[in-house]
Amino acid sequence: MESKDAIAILKSLKDKGIRFTPQRQAILEYLLDTNSHPTAEEIYRQVKERFPGVSLGTIYNTLNMLKENNFLLELDCGEMSTRFDGNAENHYHVVCRNCGKVVDFHTDLLQLDALATEHTGFAIETHRLVFYGVCGPCREIH
Ligand SMILES: [Zn+2]
Ligand SMILES: [Zn+2]
Numbered sequence: 001m002e003s004k005d006a007i008a009i010l011k012s013l014k015d016k017g018i019r020f021t022p023q024r025q026a027i028l029e030y031l032l033d034t035n036s037h038p039t040a041e042e043i044y045r046q047v048k049e050r051f052p053g054v055s056l057g058t059i060y061n062t063l064n065m066l067k068e069n070n071f072l073l074e075l076d077c078g079e080m081s082t083r084f085d086g087n088a089e090n091h092y093h094v095v096c097r098n099c100g101k102v103v104d105f106h107t108d109l110l111q112l113d114a115l116a117t118e119h120t121g122f123a124i125e126t127h128r129l130v131f132y133g134v135c136g137p138c139r140e141i142h
Contacts, residue, residue, distance in 0.1 A: 006032055009071050018065065023051045027062045031072065031086030037093070037102035039081045077102060077130070090126070096135035105131065 006029050010020055020028075026047050031038075038046070044059045063084055066072035073085040077095050083102055085093075092105040113124040 009066075013065075013069060013071075016069070018069075023047065023054050023058055024062045026050050026054075027059060028066065028071075028086070031066070031084060034086070035104060037075060037083040037085050039083055041081075043084065075102065075130070092129050092131065094131040094133060094135075096138055097132050098134050098138040101135050103135070 006025065009028060009032075010025065013020065027043060030043060030046050036042075040056070040059055040063060043063070044054070044056050047054050047059065063072060063074075067074055071086075071088055073088050075083040075085060075093060077083055077093075077100070087104070092107065092109070094103045094105050095101070096103075109127075109129065112127060112129075116122060116124050116127070
């Protein structure tokens, strides 16, 4: 699946009447550019380097707006704070319980939906699956 670029997302939001300031655009570009699954605070620190006047409120507003329009995934990483992913396509995540690193894991587990339907009779719309463990560098230390 091809990842969406900022221009296509901005155009689609503009068609819905959503206004984008240069600050909001910088947030979107940062999210599309990184695969580190940053927290809101990390996004804030990055965008602040280009736009010193940006507020944490603007960060949260923009994240909520992108999430509502399905251009952003919000990841609940257990005890660790909420992370954000500019890749909204269905994929899985592996979380290091030592350092908190989040890594993408692309695989086809859609047959789980069919299995869930078979066992429960539900029409499945989506599922969430997070793997927890210890990453390579952390395994070397311990
Ligand atoms: Zn680790
Ligand atoms: Zn991801």
